[in-house]
Amino acid sequence: MKRHGLSIGIERTGSEFFLSLKAQGTLTHDDYNIITPLIDSALAEVKNPKVKALIDGTELDGWDARAAWDDFKIGLKHGNEFEKISIYGNKKWQQLAAKVGAWFVAGEIKYFDNEVDAISWLNEK
Template sequence: MTIQLNEENGGKVLVVHVSGKLVKVDYEQFVPEVERLVRRHGKLRMLFDMADFHGWEASAAWEDFKFGVEHFADIERLAMVGEKQWQHGMAMLCKPFTKAEVRYFDHADASEARKWLSET
């Protein structure tokens, strides 16, 4: 699994590129970075880019659930950019687990996702 984090808009937007299958150790990089940005900026906007993403191992799915509970109110907007029908469904399923406004965008519309994240 590859996870790549990039800050945009002065750190107010976190772009998370994931590919392959998420494993538990991936959260050891991801969670502290989110927490650092929340301490610095308050609520974040996040673009979750799922190019070539294949899901989670069971232990990583648990880490993802814990992250959602612990950071329920730390994300203001979440743009999920994907290329598969199940990824669209995943975006809809995560809505009850966050206070964030969640939208799904097809990969062809990634620029629209960035535009939406930067709107006030």
């Protein structure tokens, strides 16, 4: 049996958020039914939230069609709230996904092949 799903961490200091996500396997609509309300409620409490996100895609195989749509909707709803999104992974398509994702968020998105560089970039001013 292959594992799949999302784990999430949300830290808040004032109006600044640090969101960490680890994705495994092929994400489904059910995964987004769990994770989306957590993101929505965390960000709804703060006027003009500023979000930095670290996405670990090293175990991500992709999305099913409905989950891809769910991911797109999160980008449309919260795209202006993201300052930086750092994606680290180990698959060529993830680098392309980071470039496409940049069309839907106001902040910067960069792809890295290791976690240390991904975190260092997020912490740059």
